[in-house]
Amino acid sequence: MDALEADDLLQLLSSRQARRLRVIENLLRGRRTVSTLFWGQRYRLLYLLDLGKALTRGGLDGPAQALVDRQLATWEAEEQPQLRLTPAGVAAQHAAQPFVPQTAVLWPQLDINAARKRLLLGVQVVSEYQHQTKRYYPLATDLATRQLVRRWFYQSDRQQLGTALQATLTRSLARLPERVATVTVAGFTGYQQPGLTNQQLAVRWQTTAWQVYLMHIEAVVTIAQAAQVATDPLSGLLGPLWTVPVTKSAQATLAAVQAGGTLDQIARQRRIKPSTVREHLLEAAIMLPEAAFPYERLLPATTQRTLLALLPAAIDDWTYTDLAPAVQAKIDFFTFRLLAIWQDKRGDSHGKSNG
Known part of the structure; x- marks a missing residue:
């Protein structure tokens, strides 16, 4: 892999969506945490997975600061550094006429x-x-x-x-x-x-x-x-x-769900933690086509309606901890995140804030 320059990073940013620099870095380095994959989906940057295994942690900090110094992007205060393009950055992005891969969904x-x-x-x-x-x-x-x-x-x-x-x-x-x-x-x-x-x-x-x-x-x-x-x-x-873009362990967990097992049953059968079962399923939901995942079975219509009535229109603004304690007691984070993934894939009004 060749190092990304500031002008390369410019093409991975947005003016309508603040993007976590560490997510982009982790995608390139192949760090497949659920958080990285989810935000990679939201940023439409999943094609970057594993393309920069030689990239060191912090390897994008220099190009990011160069964009800020050129007033093409601004830092946004968060627990993780986030960048947003300025109007000048948008203009520079459009003027660059970069190569846009057409097969990225297959990468x-x-x-x-x-x-x-x-x-x-x-x-x-x-x-x-x-x-x-x-x-x-x-x-x-x-x-x-x-x-x-x-x-x-x-x-x-x-x-x-x-x-x-x-x-x-x-x-x-x-x-x-x-x-x-x-x-x-x-x-x-x-x-x-x-x-x-x-x-x-x-x-x-x-x-x-x-x-x-x-x-x-x-x-x-x-x-x-x-x-x-x-x-x-x-x-x-x-x-x-050519391979299925999901780990073999996650594939096995998904197959067990599709065979009718409950999450607790699968955890016992596979001798893994219930939290690992949920991580496997979130990974599969993100990386596989919508039709290949049993969303309706894991997300009852009543649960969907309850959550959607309480959440903002933009998925990027969804925060689990903003939900009332009584709601959190009934609906866990796994369900909350799975709904966000499905709404994004369905491309409805909750999934149109990225760009």
């Missing part, structure tokens, strides 16, 4: 880091083989990636692999904006072509290395989509990297 469903490493090495190996190169320096990567690419290469029809790979890459790249396709190809390493780094591409295209990185991810995801078809030459290399 949490793919192991992007592994897919990118496999694709880059696979392209290099096939390119060198096509030109009968006997000696070359393979891209530096981890042992597992080298072994997987080697196995894929030798299990493929090597006489046809070059032509088939070129055809599938051409089809996938044709679905992308010309600039994204050009940047992606320039980053490939092959016969007599050293791939350009993100920094080099950023200079050439007068953008930031982070923007180039996002373009590469867009291309990798698009190529991996095609690899979901068994006849695609990259199927064995990229196909297995």
Whole structure:
């Protein structure tokens, strides 16, 4: 991952919604707490998950302060630092014309880091083989990636692999904006072509290395989509990297609920805390499509009506501790948060305050 500059962080902020800097940081670092995932959903930034594992805690503080110093954003007093764009920040955001990924909703469903490493090495190996190169320096990567690419290469029809790979890459790249396709190809390493780094591409295209990185991810995801078809030459290399964007433990908890178990029963059966059961379900509700989660079973209509009558229209303004003690005694925080997730996914009047 390339470091985010102030102009990159600018694109992740809003004038209508104060955004917690630590949430954005935790998304990038892959910290999957329910709070991080929930606010990632509210900010429409869940696609950032795991994209910056090398980012250190506080790694966004410098870019954030730079935006404040340039009067493009302001700090808002809270228990966690929050940023809101100023009118000047909104104008700068619009003027920048940043790259906006179109496949972002799919990013949490793919192991992007592994897919990118496999694709880059696979392209290099096939390119060198096509030109009968006997000696070359393979891209530096981890042992597992080298072994997987080697196995894929030798299990493929090597006489046809070059032509088939070129055809599938051409089809996938044709679905992308010309600039994204050009940047992606320039980053490939092959016969007599050293791939350009993100920094080099950023200079050439007068953008930031982070923007180039996002373009590469867009291309990798698009190529991996095609690899979901068994006849695609990259199927064995990229196909297995598609996954359900929920931990296996949370999947097991959700399956138990869908089978009819109560939360307390599931906690006993799975030998986990009731609070862990609730965390699993909130994670699943956030990360899965609305239709894949049993909201109606866990949120009776009477409970929904009671809460909605007491809460503000904007979900960002919902605060559990603002509810009367008598209400809190009947309705726990899990129910409160689950309703917020569902209202957001339904996109009704309670879910339109972000932007």
